[in-house]
Amino acid sequence: xxxxxxxxxxxxxxxxxxxxxxxxxxxxxxxxxxxxxxxxxxxxxxxxxxxxxxxxxxxxxxxxxxxxxxxxxxxxxxxxxxxxxxxxxxxxxxxxxxxxxxxxxxxxxxxxxxxxxxxxxxxxxxxxxxxxxxxxxxxxxxxxxxxxxxxxxxxxxxxxxxxxxxxxxxxxxxxxxxxxxxxxxxxxxxxxxx
Amino acid sequence: xxxxxxxxxxxxxxxxxxxxxxxxxxxxxxxxxxxxxxxxxxxxxxxxxxxxxxxxxxxxxxxxxxxxxxxxxxxxxxxxxxxxxxxxxxxxxxxxxxxxxxxxxxxxxxxxxxxxxxxxxxxxxxxxxxxxxxxxxxxxxxxxxxxxxxxxxxxxxxxxxxxxxxxxxxxxxxxxxxxxxxxxxxxxxxxxxxxxxxxxxxxxxxxxxxxxxxxxxxxxxxxxxxxxxxxxxxxxxxxxxxxxxxxxxxxxxxxxxxxxxxxxxxxxxxxxxxxxxxxxxxxxxxxxxxxxxxxxxxxxxxxxxxxxxxxxxxxxxxxxxxxxxxxxxxxxxxxxxxxxxxxxxxxxxxxxxxxxxxxxxxxxxxxxxxxxxxxxxxxxxxxxxxxxxxxxxxxxxxxxxxxxxxxxxxx
Numbered sequence: 332x333x334x335x336x337x338x339x340x341x342x343x344x345x346x347x348x349x350x351x352x353x354x355x356x357x358x359x360x361x362x363x364x365x366x367x368x369x370x371x372x373x374x375x376x377x378x379x380x381x382x383x384x385x386x387x388x389x390x391x392x393x394x395x396x397x398x399x400x401x402x403x404x405x406x407x408x409x410x411x412x413x414x415x416x417x418x419x420x421x422x423x424x425x426x427x428x429x430x431x432x433x434x435x436x437x438x439x440x441x442x443x444x445x446x447x448x449x450x451x452x453x454x455x456x457x458x459x460x461x462x463x464x465x466x467x468x469x470x471x472x473x474x475x476x477x478x479x480x481x482x483x484x485x486x487x488x489x490x491x492x493x494x495x496x497x498x499x500x501x502x503x504x505x506x507x508x509x510x511x512x513x514x515x516x517x518x519x520x521x522x523x524x525x
Numbered sequence: 526x527x528x529x530x531x532x533x534x535x536x537x538x539x540x541x542x543x544x545x546x547x548x549x550x551x552x553x554x555x556x557x558x559x560x561x562x563x564x565x566x567x568x569x570x571x572x573x574x575x576x577x578x579x580x581x582x583x584x585x586x587x588x589x590x591x592x593x594x595x596x597x598x599x600x601x602x603x604x605x606x607x608x609x610x611x612x613x614x615x616x617x618x619x620x621x622x623x624x625x626x627x628x629x630x631x632x633x634x635x636x637x638x639x640x641x642x643x644x645x646x647x648x649x650x651x652x653x654x655x656x657x658x659x660x661x662x663x664x665x666x667x668x669x670x671x672x673x674x675x676x677x678x679x680x681x682x683x684x685x686x687x688x689x690x691x692x693x694x695x696x697x698x699x700x701x702x703x704x705x706x707x708x709x710x711x712x713x714x715x716x717x718x719x720x721x722x723x724x725x726x727x728x729x730x731x732x733x734x735x736x737x738x739x740x741x742x743x744x745x746x747x748x749x750x751x752x753x754x755x756x757x758x759x760x761x762x763x764x765x766x767x768x769x770x771x772x773x774x775x776x777x778x779x780x781x782x783x784x785x786x787x788x789x790x791x792x793x794x795x796x797x798x799x800x801x802x803x804x805x806x807x808x809x810x811x812x813x814x815x816x817x818x819x820x821x822x823x824x825x826x827x828x829x830x831x832x833x834x835x836x837x838x839x840x841x842x843x844x845x846x847x848x849x850x851x852x853x854x855x856x857x858x859x860x861x862x863x864x865x866x867x868x869x870x871x872x873x874x875x876x877x878x879x880x881x882x883x884x885x886x887x888x889x890x891x892x893x894x895x896x897x898x899x900x901x902x903x904x905x906x907x908x909x910x911x912x913x914x915x916x917x918x919x920x921x922x923x924x925x926x927x928x929x930x931x932x933x934x935x936x
Contacts (some may be wrong), residue, residue: 349850349930370854377852388847388933404534405852449851469691 332492332499333508339492340461342508346490347380347459349371360456377523381450383460389434389449395421396430399448406453420448424478439451440471448480450489458482460491464498476501531857535619535864539814542837542865543872551835554827554873557909561877563819564886565897565905569885570865571812573895578804580894581723584733585797588764590774592620598803599657609791610782611754616740619781620757624773626761634741635756636748641707642695650691652708654744662760665733669718670702678740683747686717690734713749715740767796803814804810823908826873827916845924846932855925860870862924866917867910874909878902 335338336437341428344350345357348364351372357365362377363407381402382388389398408416408427430458434442443463450458460479464472480501491502500519507514543550591597595606617632624630634654640647653659657675660666664698667686677684681690692701701715722733745753771794777790838845845858881897888895 343928347850349933370856373849373852373854376850382850384933386766388843388850390844390847392545400847401534402851405848405854405857407530410533412531453852 332494332505333514334494336510337508338511339494339508341511343459343461343490343492346457348375356386359362373405377402378385378453379456381453381455381458383446383450383458383463384442385437385462385465386468387434389442389445392435394431394433395426395437395445398434398445399452402449402453417448420452421445423451423482424448433471438471439467440474443467443471443475444478446473451482456488458487458489459475460489462493463491464493464495472498531860532864535857535861536868538861539865539868540709542866547709547787549833550869553829554869554876556829556874557740557823557870557912558826558880559773560819560823560826560878560912561874561905561909562881563822564908565878565881565901566884566888567812567815567819568901568904569881569895569897570810570888570893571815572898573888573893574637575676575808575935576894578647579801581733582800584722584795585691585800586664586760587797588767589662589796590759590761590767590771591795592759592774592778593793593795594754596799597795598799601827601839606793612757612792613751614745616756616778617755617757620774620777621761623777624759624781626762626770628762628772629658629661630760631656631662632741633756633758634753635660636743636744638709639747640737642690642701642704647691647694651731652748654741654746655738656741656763658736662758663717665722667717668720670715673740676733680747681742682739682740683711683713683743684716685713686719686738687715687737688719688732688734689721690732691737692718708737708739710749711740730801743748771796787911823912827870830866830869830913831916831920833869834862834917835851835923837865838862838920838924841924842927842932842935844847845927846929846935849927849929850933858925858927859921862921863914863917866921870909870916871906874905877909878905881905 333383341350345352348359348367349372351365351367353358355365356363358377359379362375364372367375368414376382392403393401394406398419400413403416404489418427418430421430424447426441426444426448429437429441434445446463447458450460458479464475467475476498477493481488491498493499503519504517505519508518534872585591592612594612595603595607599606614632615633617630620628621630632655636652636654637649637712638652655673656678657673660672666672668689672686673684676682685706687695687701687706695701695706701718704715705712706715707713719734719736719738759770759774761767763841774794776789779788779790782791784791848858848861878897885895887896
């Protein structure tokens, strides 16, 4: 976490393989991704990263099912396999009854759940969430955070970017950034106390 | 396998994009529709014209040579032939004697005369003096009555066989057989009516239905035999043998005309091919010009598609960012937009084909025998997809090169 301008988004872009670092190396599961070309990065993003954005970033013309299915289209799974996995992911976020709806027909919280389902569906190494509750009211935000908590308990690695302390409280490890540098890197003792 | 899924995805995206912007899509395709209609109509009309021409000269026969004083089609000045000796009936008789492989030899000579039956007069009708061999070398047989026989030729009988148009114009509903008509100042008995042969008239060629055939000897008796020019029509053993046959004819003719080995031929060999290749030369140029003009409209249509694809890429910058973030490669984005532009053009092409079919039906009904051939359909489809690919490639390439971070931030 950190205030605006602290380098959160840049770090996220690098972790998410959307950008390559201008110096140093980034090893993702032992692979140096900092020297990869655009298409190799695309494949890494497809296989190992699941994005959840502040502004949801769903494809407006496609329905819920198709939005969730999309990463698997690019990884080349057969349509029957895609159907099984997409339905499974949608069920995890509790939107089975909204499968055929367009994003514009859903509430903010529901849209973010769709985005989470899309992030989950390729079973990535990291789920990368950039201020996922930033555009939601606090009760919906709490709802979304509970979805993240469940996923975390189920064994998913989640990197969440925020500037709100109560959101950061959900995490096991909190890295604070300031002016592009790591200010602190702490374990959240609350979780370990329990 | 992987790209197959991407192509399927691209197809559904393209379908969705076209569906989402119906009016815009319609306006964009309009350019392609007009272009395809123009191209297809030009090609079918040219085809129809060619078929009509082929049909009209098929009377001549593909295995027949016309030995004449001058060629039918030539370049340069007509005066280059003015010193040539006329072909005589004697030449014809000699050729018939020596050219043993010929299936038939038929000398002809022509005269222009007026026709009269009761009070109806037809001016300037081609009178052909010919022999009984005429029907062996040329297409067409008498529809009613009979043709000229050797007896008519031998005894210079004043009988005639009239063409279909002559019957229609001169006799209307009356049965012409055994009626007397006047050719020039002479009375002739109508013994036959030829079937309808068609006309090469609209190319300035002869109208085969506006002719009257009389025995060659009778024509010479009535309208003068001196200083008369003849055509000698010879039929080859087969169409395949025509090439060799032509050499034999030239050889015999050179002997008959007593030409020295260094002399040029003082006669010409004419055949259906001569006309066909002359036609093809002229029409080739016309079709080329037509296609250049019509492809300008396709080009303009393609520019319209390119324009709309740029709009589409800009509009969907964010979508491109999302797709890239979740793992779409450059190629996937490229394919997606190429598919979209080709789909727009393909739809335009198909609509254009349907409309061109309508136009062709109208042409067929009122002007020419025209029909859209499967080859033209395939060419039109290939052209429209190609226009789509060409006009989509720059916008699609630009989309594929977008930086995902900037694209995601785009408002």
